[in-house]
Amino acid sequence: MAETGYDPKRSKVNKDKLDEFVQRDIKGDLEEVPGIGPAAVKKLAEPDAQGNPGITTTYQLIGAYLSLKNSECDPVSHNDYFWYWLKEKGISSHRSGIVQCIAKKCNSFMPGLYDPSMYESDDEEE
Template structure:
């Protein structure tokens, strides 16, 4: 359903090779290196004040990591909630296309540094 809200890795339209190249590659800092982010999205990310202004890949990854918390005694921010928070943050920044691709790319990249941050198996659907 095209009206579905929230993160769904199956909605990523990024070529598998492009995604794999980003995940395995070196971060240069150019935010458009993230699959799904082009010049228009980069401009939207760069708007705002303070922590909301994202001008490079490092800041984008940092924003993703900031959304991992805050943890509370009765609630840890787990993988699915974390991806949802990032997806909605991108939406709030005005990113209207490729949000799921951006979330997937950043989550997979960060998971290589911090295993367990992202669990793609949570999104497997037995109905397919």
């Protein structure tokens, strides 16, 4: 089965680590984001095909996430856009976990950006 966008069920981030990340202050080091390690830091730092500079801080990563939000996209589409953006940057591991961490962090100071209930299916209620 092919991966198609963000799905919180594919996140492998430990709930405690996720909660800790959402609650603590941002320091700027990309590796503070659960799911981002040295290989992802290197890929994010590379300029894109249009010559835009790479992402080197957590602040810039949050900015990239927010830049993909427009008034017409719902939280699910927004998280999908970010998931695909990470894929384009070459992030092949922990993509859903990174999306979940950044989305929940941003939702903590901008409520409405992330709604986990939008990912629940009727199958889960049975």
